[in-house]
Amino acid sequence: MALRVGVVGGGQLARMMIAPAVELGIEIEVLAEERGMAARLAAGSVGDYTDIATVLAFARDVDVVTFDHEHVPQQVLRTLVAEGVAVHPGPDALQFAQDKLLMRARLEELGMPQPDWASVSDAEQLQDFLDAHGGRAVVKTPRGGYDGKGVRVVDAATEAEDWFAALAEDARGGSLLVEEFVPFTRELAQQVARRASGEVRAYPVVETVQRDGVCAEVFAPAPRAGERLRDAAARIGIAIAEGLGVTGMLAVELFETTDDRILVNELAMRPHNSGHWTQDGAVTSQFEQHLRAVLDLPLGDPSPRQPWAVMVNILGGPAQGGLESRFASAMAAHPSVKLHTYGKAPRPGRKVGHVNATGDDLEDIVYDARAAAALFAD
Known part of the structure; x- marks a missing residue:
C-alpha cells in the first residue's frame, strides 16, 4: 500500500505537495476548511481543524499528519499525539511558530541572534x-x-x-x-529540512523582497552573499531546526542589518513562500522535501540546478476574468518562465500564483519573471 500523508489545511501549499506526492507514489489526503480551496485536486474532506473529533477522524486514515498552516490548536495536536498519530512537525516544535513570545524566549535560550x-x-x-x-x-x-x-x-x-x-x-x-526597530539592508530566508531520525539538509540562503508585508520576490541564492553570510545563515537554520526538534521544512526569516549582523525575524514550520523557487530551481523542491521529511525518508539534494533562480508572486490577478485568460500571452512572451497558479479567484492583494525563472544571467531572468507576472495584472 502507498504511504498516505494527511495535510491539515487546503491552501496552495497543500496543493503544491500533490505533484511530488504523485511522482513518489504517495497518497495525499487534505482536510480543507471549505469546499473549492486551492488543494481541491487532492482527495480529502472538509472540516473544522479546531475540532478534535474532526481532526482525529481525518488522521485515522493516514500514516502521518502535517500542515498547510500553523493554526491548529495545541489541544488538538496533543490529542493526536496521545492517540498515537504521527504528527510532523509535532506540537512541541509547532508551538514556537504559533506563539512569537514563546519563539523569542526559546531562541534566546538557544543563543540565536535576534532583535x-x-x-x-x-x-x-x-x-x-x-x-x-x-x-x-x-x-x-x-x-x-x-x-x-x-x-x-x-x-x-x-x-x-x-x-x-x-x-x-x-x-x-x-x-x-x-x-x-532594526535598521536592515535587506531580508533573507534560510530553509532547512529535518527528518524525524535527525538528518538535516540546508538550502541556499535567499533574498526576499516584501511589499505591504507580503513576499513579492525571491532571489536564489541571495545576491552578494559571501561565504561568511551563507555559512552563518545555514548554521542558524540548522541550530534552530535541531534545537526546536522540527520535522519537515523550516523557514527562518532573517534581517541583514546595516551593521553587518544577521538576526532572526520569524519562523515557519512548513513549506514557505521563500522556497517556491525550488520547484524549478533546485534538485529537490521544498514540497518533495517536506514529504520526505515527515515520512522519515532520506532527504533529497537541495542544490540549485542553475546559477540563479527568481520567483515573483502573482498578487491580485486580473480585474476581469481569471488567470487562465492570460496564460497564452504569458507563455508566448516568456517561454522559459514556469507558471504556477493556485486555482484561486483574483482578488486585490491575494496570492493567486507565482512565476519562476532560472538561468545564468540574473538580470535576464529577473526581467523575464517580472514581465511574465505583470501580464496577469491590469
Whole structure:
C-alpha cells in the first residue's frame, strides 16, 4: 500500500505537495476548511481543524499528519499525539511558530541572534521599551499574524491602544511582543529540512523582497552573499531546526542589518513562500522535501540546478476574468518562465500564483519573471 500523508489545511501549499506526492507514489489526503480551496485536486474532506473529533477522524486514515498552516490548536495536536498519530512537525516544535513570545524566549535560550525584545501587557511597559530603544519599535500580536498582519511599527505607546484594549477584554489575558526597530539592508530566508531520525539538509540562503508585508520576490541564492553570510545563515537554520526538534521544512526569516549582523525575524514550520523557487530551481523542491521529511525518508539534494533562480508572486490577478485568460500571452512572451497558479479567484492583494525563472544571467531572468507576472495584472 502507498504511504498516505494527511495535510491539515487546503491552501496552495497543500496543493503544491500533490505533484511530488504523485511522482513518489504517495497518497495525499487534505482536510480543507471549505469546499473549492486551492488543494481541491487532492482527495480529502472538509472540516473544522479546531475540532478534535474532526481532526482525529481525518488522521485515522493516514500514516502521518502535517500542515498547510500553523493554526491548529495545541489541544488538538496533543490529542493526536496521545492517540498515537504521527504528527510532523509535532506540537512541541509547532508551538514556537504559533506563539512569537514563546519563539523569542526559546531562541534566546538557544543563543540565536535576534532583535532586543520584551513582553508588554500595557501601554506603560511599551512606552518604557520605546524610551530605551530610540523611540521606535515593532509591536506584534503573538499569535495569528501573517503577511504583515498583526505587525505595527510604532513611535508611541498610544498607537497600540486598541490591541491592549482587546487583551483586556479577553478572559485569557496575555501580552504583546515588542521588538527593537532594526535598521536592515535587506531580508533573507534560510530553509532547512529535518527528518524525524535527525538528518538535516540546508538550502541556499535567499533574498526576499516584501511589499505591504507580503513576499513579492525571491532571489536564489541571495545576491552578494559571501561565504561568511551563507555559512552563518545555514548554521542558524540548522541550530534552530535541531534545537526546536522540527520535522519537515523550516523557514527562518532573517534581517541583514546595516551593521553587518544577521538576526532572526520569524519562523515557519512548513513549506514557505521563500522556497517556491525550488520547484524549478533546485534538485529537490521544498514540497518533495517536506514529504520526505515527515515520512522519515532520506532527504533529497537541495542544490540549485542553475546559477540563479527568481520567483515573483502573482498578487491580485486580473480585474476581469481569471488567470487562465492570460496564460497564452504569458507563455508566448516568456517561454522559459514556469507558471504556477493556485486555482484561486483574483482578488486585490491575494496570492493567486507565482512565476519562476532560472538561468545564468540574473538580470535576464529577473526581467523575464517580472514581465511574465505583470501580464496577469491590469
